[in-house]
Amino acid sequence: MSEDEPPENISGGPGGGGLAEEFDEREAETRAEAVVDRLGELYWQKTYGGQDAFECLVRTILSQNTSDKASQPAHDALLSRYGGADTDLAVALAGSDQPTLAETIQSAGLYNQKSKTMTTIAERVIEEYGGADGFDEFVTGEDPATVRETLLDFSGVGPKTADCVLLFSGGRAGVFPVDTHVHRIYRRLGIAPADADHEAVRAVLEEQVPAEKCGFGHTASIQFGRDYCTARKPACLDDPDACPMADYCEQVGVYPETGEVVDPADATAE
Incomplete structure (x- = not known):
């Protein structure tokens, strides 16, 4: 394992919410x-699966064009400032001061662009789903193809980001x-x-x-x-x-x- 990367991938691990899979012993077909x-x-x-969909989306945006080593501190700082057990993260980010948010996630790089992307998405999540909980219900309960198409329509969300949300939040196999x-x-x-x-x-x-x-x-x-x-x-x-x-x-x-x-x-x- 590379010495400059964290010992575990931030997208998985025990907090993933289930769907652990054991590789079977059959001969590989491809x-x-x-x-x-x-x-x-x-x-x-x-x-895989079980992560809050909006937080997973934010985390994946933070990881764009950078390493886990750089994006993890930004994610931790963002949750420290805007998160909390009784806080709707989408509401908190939608109402945030953009320069302050950008400063908070500075370690992730491209922080001005990423902060604008996150606030724009947060506003849409509130408008269309009522907040983070409603968005999570959509991602985990709707047809995966529909979820993917919707995520790709979000500003700043590409195929890799959409698929990570489907995998790590929705727990979608395949x-x-x-x-x-x-x-x-x-x-x-x-x-x-x-x-x-x-x-x-x-x-x-x-x-x-x-x-x-x-x-x-x-x-x-x-x-x-x-x-x-x-x-x-x-x-x-x-x-x-x-x-x-x-x-x-x-x-x-x-x-x-x-x-x-x-x-x-x-x-x-x-």
């Missing part, structure tokens, strides 16, 4: 499933959020097409990985991307045996002979 199973041997397992690590890894492995965008990678993974393994596959893939399959210097570059996925990987865009690493979409055609 290479993508085999990769996720091996990740299960490398990293901790998580629980959701495999695709961030920059997942996008890179599964194209480099050769599991998804080299030129696939984030949505195309998601479609491949959700088709080839059993629903109960998608949530863990997401968090474990991120850790694998941090520890081994980094963007500029993957472990296989100097030593092919250093990567635990070496026997599954097609090394698309990685050229150990020259030390060159490019985006899989720019890889030399064979």
Whole structure:
């Protein structure tokens, strides 16, 4: 595990609310499933679902374009100032002073943009759902496709953020959020097409990985991307045996002979 990352992913853990899944012993039916199973041997397992939907959305927005190490203090500071057992976080953020909110979440980076996004979303949540509780009922109770479509209509919410809310708040099996690590890894492995965008990678993974393994596959893939399959210097570059996925990987865009690493979409055609 990378030394500059926290010992547990803030999106999972015992506070996740249930839906812990054990990997069964059957033989993997796809290479993508085999990769996720091996990740299960490398990293901790998580629980999914049960997180308050609005807080989960805020937390995921804070994590955009930064690491857990940077976003966690911002999340803690935000809850310390605006949260509380009897406080509706959506109401608190909608009525907040934007410069003060921006200062509170400064450690997460892009704090002016993120604070504006959160207040705008908070106002919409109050208008359409009456507050955080109503929004949570919508996310956990409505059809997942409807929830995803609605979340994507929120300002500042993209596919990865929407899918994280579905997974970590809604506890929806079969959701495999695709961030920059997942996008890179599964194209480099050769599991998804080299030129696939984030949505195309998601479609491949959700088709080839059993629903109960998608949530863990997401968090474990991120850790694998941090520890081994980094963007500029993957472990296989100097030593092919250093990567635990070496026997599954097609090394698309990685050229150990020259030390060159490019985006899989720019890889030399064979």
